[in-house]
Amino acid sequence: MAEKPEDLNLPMAVVTRITKEALPEGCAISKEARTALSKAASVFVLYATSCANTVAQKSKRKTLTAPDVFTAMEEMEFETFLEPLKESLEAFRSEQNEMKERKAAKKREKEATEKASQEEEKGEEEDRDEGAEKDDDANKEGEEVVKDTNVESPEVQMIE
Numbered sequence: 634m635a636e637k638p639e640d641l642n643l644p645m646a647v648v649t650r651i652t653k654e655a656l657p658e659g660c661a662i663s664k665e666a667r668t669a670l671s672k673a674a675s676v677f678v679l680y681a682t683s684c685a686n687t688v689a690q691k692s693k694r695k696t697l698t699a700p701d702v703f704t705a706m707e708e709m710e711f712e713t714f715l716e717p718l719k720e721s722l723e724a725f726r727s728e729q730n731e732m733k734e735r736k737a738a739k740k741r742e743k744e745a746t747e748k749a750s751q752e753e754e755k756g757e758e759e760d761r762d763e764g765a766e767k768d769d770d771a772n773k774e775g776e777e778v779v780k781d782t783n784v785e786s787p788e789v790q791m792i793e
Contacts (some may be wrong), residue, residue, distance in 0.1 A: 641679065642671045681705055 648671045652662050684705035685697045692701075699722055706715055 641675045643674050645671060648674065681709065684708055 645667060648667050649662075652667065652670060656662065681702065682697070685701040688701040688704045688708075689695065689697050703715060703719070706712065706718065
């Protein structure tokens, strides 16, 4: 839990951005009003969390789920927010799935590229090996076997 009550407030930048999006163009909001909205939003989040936790505990669970929050919103008599909340959650889930799919596709593409690159390197290596074998064969055919007759070994001296 937070050490100070101020730690529970939403960041002022977030509050400012949300209020600017919600208010009509040209409408200003004072610093005091932003602070009040921040504290009110924090109180609402804590209350909703507490209600959702109660719902989860009744179900003998420790983890809060989206349905717990939906039930809490009904118990808090905020039914009018349920449909937009559910739509927002669905949009979030869709976005998360799309991101996962893009990441997986990118990973598959990278793996395919790496595999093709490895196969290409392997093919080039085999071509080099085949070329080296052909060069060795050509050298053996054109090469004369030269024996050094100037070296006198003890066995040769005895024969002479």
